[in-house]
Amino acid sequence: MTYAKSTSDIDLIIGANIHRIRVLAGVSRRGLGKAVGLSFSQIKKCEDGQWRISASSIVAVAKALDCSIDQFWQGIDPGEAIVVSPAQSDAIAVAQNFDRIPSRAQREAIAELIETLAAEGGSLRSAAE
Numbered sequence: 001m002t003y004a005k006s007t008s009d010i011d012l013i014i015g016a017n018i019h020r021i022r023v024l025a026g027v028s029r030r031g032l033g034k035a036v037g038l039s040f041s042q043i044k045k046c047e048d049g050q051w052r053i054s055a056s057s058i059v060a061v062a063k064a065l066d067c068s069i070d071q072f073w074q075g076i077d078p079g080e081a082i083v084v085s086p087a088q089s090d091a092i093a094v095a096q097n098f099d100r101i102p103s104r105a106q107r108e109a110i111a112e113l114i115e116t117l118a119a120e121g122g123s124l125r126s127a128a129e
Helices: 009-025 029-036 040-047 055-065 069-073 089-098 104-119
Strands: none
Touching: 009 040, 009 055, 009 069, 009 089, 029 040, 029 055, 055 069, 089 104
C-alpha cells in the first residue's frame, strides 16, 4: 500500500468495497492487516479512501478475503460519472443475518419484501389500494 497525498473517487469506491467484503466475510481490520502484512491503521485508511492501495496489496487482500479482484471494482464504470456512496451498515447487517434465517420461505418473503420496497421507492402501498 502506498501513501498518496490525494485520493480520488475511485479510491473511495475501492476502499468501500474492501470494507464491505471484509465485513461480510467476518474479518476484522486487524485480522486482514495481519494476513496481508499491513497495520490496522493502514487498512482503515484504505477503507476510508485516505490511502491508495497498490496492485500487489489488492491481490493480497483478495486472497485473504477469498474473493475475486473484480469485486473491488464494483461501482466503477468507465465512461460514466462515478457516484461515491458510503457502505450502508444496515445493508451489511441484513446480508450478514439473512443466511442465518433457517426457513427458506421466510428468506424468500424477506427478499421479495426488499425488492418490492426498492421498486416502490421505500413505501408500502396499503391493502386498500
